[in-house]
Amino acid sequence: MSHKSFNPHHRILMGPGPSNVNPKVLTALSHATLGHLDPQFIELMDSIKQLLQYTFKTESDSTFVLSGPGSLGMEACLVNMVEPGDKVIVCTGGYFANRMVQIVEKIGGHPVVVRETWGRAIDPQKLEDALNVNADAKIVAFVHVETSTGALSDIKQLSEIAHRHNCLVVADVVTSLGAAEVSVDEWNLDAVYSCSQKGLACVAGMAPMAFSEHALYHIRNRKTPIQSWFNDLNLLLGYWSGGEKRMYHHTAPSNQFYGLHEALLILKEEGIENSWRRHKENSAKLISRLKGELDLEPIVPAGERIPHLLAIKVPDGVDEAKVRIELLTKHNLEIGAGLGELAGKIWRIGLMGYNSNEKMIDYFISALKKALDKN
Numbered sequence: 127m128s129h130k131s132f133n134p135h136h137r138i139l140m141g142p143g144p145s146n147v148n149p150k151v152l153t154a155l156s157h158a159t160l161g162h163l164d165p166q167f168i169e170l171m172d173s174i175k176q177l178l179q180y181t182f183k184t185e186s187d188s189t190f191v192l193s194g195p196g197s198l199g200m201e202a203c204l205v206n207m208v209e210p211g212d213k214v215i216v217c218t219g220g221y222f223a224n225r226m227v228q229i230v231e232k233i234g235g236h237p238v239v240v241r242e243t244w245g246r247a248i249d250p251q252k253l254e255d256a257l258n259v260n261a262d263a264k265i266v267a268f269v270h271v272e273t274s275t276g277a278l279s280d281i282k283q284l285s286e287i288a289h290r291h292n293c294l295v296v297a298d299v300v301t302s303l304g305a306a307e308v309s310v311d312e313w314n315l316d317a318v319y320s321c322s323q324k325g326l327a328c329v330a331g332m333a334p335m336a337f338s339e340h341a342l343y344h345i346r347n348r349k350t351p352i353q354s355w356f357n358d359l360n361l362l363l364g365y366w367s368g369g370e371k372r373m374y375h376h377t378a379p380s381n382q383f384y385g386l387h388e389a390l391l392i393l394k395e396e397g398i399e400n401s402w403r404r405h406k407e408n409s410a411k412l413i414s415r416l417k418g419e420l421d422l423e424p425i426v427p428a429g430e431r432i433p434h435l436l437a438i439k440v441p442d443g444v445d446e447a448k449v450r451i452e453l454l455t456k457h458n459l460e461i462g463a464g465l466g467e468l469a470g471k472i473w474r475i476g477l478m479g480y481n482s483n484e485k486m487i488d489y490f491i492s493a494l495k496k497a498l499d500k501n
């Protein structure tokens with residue numbers, strides 16, 4: 127094999143993530159590298175923290191970025207919040223909530239699964255019922271936007287129910303942050319994590335996080351040590367919120383942080399509410415064109431749908447993989463396949479971040495028409 131510099135195709139990323147990165151973010155990523163304790167880098171970290179507080183709609187001082195993907199954020203929230211033997215109610219209606227169950231098991235917690243049909247929002251009554259028969263539960267965990275199915279749950283209501291039963295809440299906002307409303311303080315979410323590669327239109331590998339005062343108190347009063355060194359919130363906050371005494375925790379990927387900072391700045395300049403509105407409006411246009419021009423429909427009922435990630439039923443007799451391959455090879459366009467129970471049955475079409483605009487809708491509809499004609 128001969129080796130040369132890597133120069134990838136310019137793909138249009140309209141799957142469940144990553145989405146395309148704003149060119150301004152790509153430029154920011156290539157600035158000169160700084161050390162992780164350089165005073166200029168510390169200023170950048172402080173600015174990222176404030177921009178994240180704006181994006182999450184929280185005033186929590188325990189808001190920061192974990193150097194790792196959304197899955198690390200999931201693990202970090204659970205490993206800090208759950209002690210061995212704790213009962214954790216996990217609301218699952220798809221692949222990613224199932225990952226939460228696996229993590230709870232790995233750290234010795236007892237998951238109680240509230241099961242929802244794939245493709246539907248979590249029914250709040252099911253959570254209420256589970257809490258009524260599990261009065262000793264300590265934590266309730268759920269996914270806001272279940273990327274595997276396209277369903278959006280009302281986590282404000284789920285959180286209200288959990289708190290009424292004296293539980294703390296762990297929420298996955300990986301696919302919602304930046305693209306759909308997430309209001310951490312108003313919704314009383316105690317531990318939240320997200321990712322950088324979807325609604326924020328940045329590169330993958332960073333997990334924005336926020337913990338409430340209540341969560342911090344809970345973590346600081348654990349009876350058992352946190353079963354992770356890297357994800358120990360006390361150590362992470364020593365780097366992110368240490369003020370004058372800020373301490374080295376790990377070598378932060380400084381160039382990646384430049385990119386995230388730029389992405390958050392772009393979002394702030396647009397205005398977070400305007401971004402949510404843009405995603406909703408473009409999604410409505412895409413749904414109407416899919417129905418009107420191709421007779422394709424989302425599997426998730428209206429009212430429970432993620433605006434910016436549509437799970438579309440593959441028409442009978444169509445080889446879903448062939449269509450995806452045709453889109454990729456002939457049109458440089460990536461869309462997602464179904465996962466788990468929905469493998470082979472749906473396509474997942476993302477219109478997120480930088481890609482949520484009419485030009486992308488036009489391109490996608492025209493390419494899909496051609497690919498369907500051939501298959």
Ligand SMILES: Cc1ncc(COP(=O)(O)O)c(C=O)c1O
Binds near residue numbers: 196
């Ligand atoms: C809802 C949800 N949670 C967690 C993850 C894991 O994120 P990552 O792939 O960045 O580890 C994903 C990834 O798509 C996701 O959609």
